[in-house]
Every structure is written in structure tokens, then in C-alpha cells.
Amino acid sequence: MESKESKGMKLFEELGHPVSLKQGDYVYKQNQLLDDLRVWYILSGEVVVRRKYTAIKVDELNYKQGDLFGILEVYLGKSRITEAQAMTDVQLLGFNKVGVEKLMSAELSVSLSIIRSLSQILRKVNHHIKSLPA
């Protein structure tokens, strides 16, 4: 009998578009217009997601194998408000909005993973706000 994990992984492979990038390549850049692939799953390697406020003021979060990133802009608008860069050679699966919602409907773990990812970002920026002089 097929395990829950292998069923979930099959759905990832069915809905995701594989992309390979070299260390230093950008998955997407801040202010770039959104294309169809909006949410990314890391099969291998590491990615850093940055929000640049000025040339020197930046918030960063690191993502590794098994993490999802890129969800922010799915719900927000037409262009990226962060950038994502490969810290190592990476293998990714890219999902469009419909694909992500199918995954979320089929696999609770995907929704929880996305909420975890967003909560980490929120915690980071809240910490940044706290550090600003009142």
C-alpha cells in the first residue's frame, strides 16, 4: 500500500516544474514582475531570501532542502517584494498558484510548512521593527 509520504511526493512531482540553478544564480529579483512559477520547493541545496530596504539595510532568511519559499507574492500583487538567490547549486520544483493550492488542499503538511515559513519572516521583520528607535 502506498505510503502517505510517497503519495505526497508524487503530487509534488506531478504539479511542480523542475529547475536547476548554479550557486549565485537568482531564482527571482526584488521588483521583478511575477511569472507563472511563484512558489518554490527545494529538492537540494540552499537558498537565501532577502528583503532589501536600502542599499545596506537588508533582512535575510535561509532555506534548505524540504523548505518552501516565494509564497508572499502569490497573494500580494504583481511583482516580487523580496529576492531569492542560490547559496549553493540547487534543484528546485516551481509551482504556479493553482498548483500550490492543490498541494495545500491535498497535503496538510504543505499548508503548515508555508505558515511556518511566513511566520519566520514575520518574526524576523517584527524583530527588526522592535530594534528601530521609537
Next chain:
Amino acid sequence: MKVENHDYDLIKLGFEGEQAITQQLFFKYGKTYEPKKIIVREGDSGKEVYIIISGMVLVTERQHSGQYRVLNRLGPGEIFGEMALLENELRSATLISATDVKLLILAPEQFEQIFQTHPRWAFKIIGALCRRIQSAFTQITNYYTGKSEPI
């Protein structure tokens, strides 16, 4: 307990068509706070997740003076406390009711159960988190670029 339909602000939550479900959940897991009540205290352990049904909640940090500095404002459809649920961390801020507030307070197993039976709630909650992050980004950008924006 009499529940008024208009209290739920369901249009903002986007749960059109799920009103009955939300009322049921409120009977089981709902709580009401009067204004200026501490809902969650920074540094506390706690694994509940809170979903705002109506009213406004202030996200604050306590200063050395004993006063609370407002970091953000949350309204209907917003979620808070989710980080403690997922990462076993202490509460990172103090949340205070700015108005009368109605909340759903969910233990981890209840949170997961609701997601399993109502997966579209995940979309709404994720959307609310995204908007909060965007608002925080804007706040920080405005600070560094010299624009002022009331919180």
C-alpha cells in the same frame, strides 16, 4: 450566549458560505475580550493559535519605562500565536485588545483538525500573514527612507 451575525465580519474574513461553521467553532473555542486586556504576554510559553473574528488587537512590546510600544495592529481574519505552535518558542510580543475582541483560540490539535476539514482556511490565513508581512516591510522601508506612516 447570544451571537450576533454582524460580529463576525465574515466578508472581511472571506468566509462567505462558511458562517455556520464559524459560529459552531466560536461556541466551542471562542472567547471575548473587553478593550485594554492582555491576551498574550511576551515571554510566556503557550501553544494556542488565535484567529481574530472581530475587533482590533495591538501587537506591542514592553519598554523599560513600563509602557507598551505598538508594533502593529491586527483585525478580523488575522492570526497570531502561530509561531509558538510550530516552533515551541516563547511568545515574541504582548497582544492587547484595542476594542472589544472576539477570538477563536485553538490548541495545536484543533488547529490541524480544522485545516484538514477546511483546507481553504489555510488560504485565508496565509493571505492574512502575507499582508502583515507586507505591512511590516513598508513600515521598515518608510523608516529608512524618511517617510512617516502611522502604525
